[in-house]
Amino acid sequence: MSTLTSDRILERMMALHPKIIDLTLDRVWRLLDALGNPQNDLPPVIHIAGTNGKGSTLAMIRAGLEAAGHRCHAYTSPHLARFHERIRLNGELISEDHLTEVLDECHAVNGDAPITYFEITTCAALLAMARQPADYTLLEVGLGGRLDATNVIDRPALTVITPISMDHEHYLGDTLAAIAGEKAGILKRGVPCIVGPQADPAMEVIEAAAYRLGAPLLAHGQHWHATQEHGRLVYQDETGLRDLPLPNLPGHHQIENAGAALAVLRRLGAADVACEAAVSRAVWPARMQRLASGPLVDAAPEAEIWLDGGHNVAAGLALARHMAGLPSRPTHLVCGMLNTKDVAGFLRPLAGVADSLTAVSIPGEANTLPAETTALAARGVGMRAEIADTALDAVRRIAAQTPAARILVCGSLYLAGGILREHG
Known part of the structure; x- marks a missing residue:
């Protein structure tokens, strides 16, 4: 061999x-x-x-x-x-x-x-x-x-x-x-x-x-x-x-x-x-997966941290429906997407359930959508949006303002994969 x-x-x-x-x-x-x-x-x-x-x-x-x-x-x-x-x-x-x-x-x-x-x-x-x-x-x-x-x-x-x-x-x-x-x-x-x-x-x-x-x-x-x-x-x-x-x-x-x-x-x-x-008994990571440990959880110990790799319009609708059915809690998105996706279509249904969006670029991914572009698309569908260098920075910022927030990291399986690698 x-x-x-x-x-x-x-x-x-x-x-x-x-x-x-x-x-x-x-x-x-x-x-x-x-x-x-x-x-x-x-x-x-x-x-x-x-x-x-x-x-x-x-x-x-x-x-x-x-x-x-x-x-x-x-x-x-x-x-x-x-x-x-x-x-x-x-x-x-x-x-x-x-x-x-x-x-x-x-x-x-x-x-x-x-x-x-x-x-x-x-x-x-x-x-x-x-x-x-x-x-x-x-x-x-x-x-x-x-x-x-x-x-x-x-x-x-x-x-x-x-x-x-x-x-x-x-x-x-x-x-x-x-x-x-x-x-x-x-x-x-x-x-x-x-x-x-x-x-x-x-x-x-x-x-x-x-x-x-x-x-x-x-x-x-x-x-x-x-x-x-x-x-x-x-x-x-x-x-x-x-x-x-x-x-x-x-x-x-x-x-x-x-x-x-x-x-x-x-x-x-x-x-x-x-x-x-x-x-x-089915297990399928990064599909509305709640993280229980790792850097993001350590950065926001009072928050709920969720991870999902959905990235198209249907996924945005499914996520919005699920988030709307959860017990009331301030909800914030951390989102990174590829430049081949319908960003506005994905985000539009989520605008009704999220208080804000923090956009990130996907580390190491040549086809990432720049964070600025994702934020611009979010504002275009009525969301309050800003940018951060990394998902960890975004979570820290959200937790500093709203410690008990519900935070959903979403937009790409590539972003989700990076998060899971960091979480061991």
């Missing part, structure tokens, strides 16, 4: 293509073929696309399957603190030695041929998962679906499409229907698809694609329902009604994500113990 560390190999992989994103499957098929097509040797695959909720839904499916005694591989992106988070083998994060081995093997086989970072690392994940027995493989789409590097499974066990909204328009199209067409690209002939709540234009596209492929749909509002009633989650489908605890992942939107996860589990024949574990 190479003596290179995984970080050094990953740095070398970044140089293999001038673009971070270049949607096509040609390079992926070439490398997979050279590796012996490991994608054909995976345990049964559940393939998950969507704009929001992919990761949370996957986490709940995994929690349910593992509670039922099944072994699960999982591939997610992006990572927050360490690349290893992207690959789980039988429920455990891939080890440094194993990661280095498969990355080095893929790099050696690929040589200097052009391939994006996500494409070659996805091939490495598929290689690692194909070589270790398990009962299921959970694959999260990176971007879109039709041309995503994960879309190389001929016949998955199930596909899942979580709610679709406007995001990544430069790559996926500037209408909801166009984006839905890309997401629906994961549908496979004859393979059932679990569909979360969708706006009509997105649902029409999904239904048309499913009809062409003969792919049965199990859609929210038609084949399954998930609602909150009297502090419980009530799930109902053709097999009956289940009364379950509310998801341990905070936010009303997690009711719908839980519904999709439960629909998957019921389709797979999971028992009630799996359904309850799905909603009560």
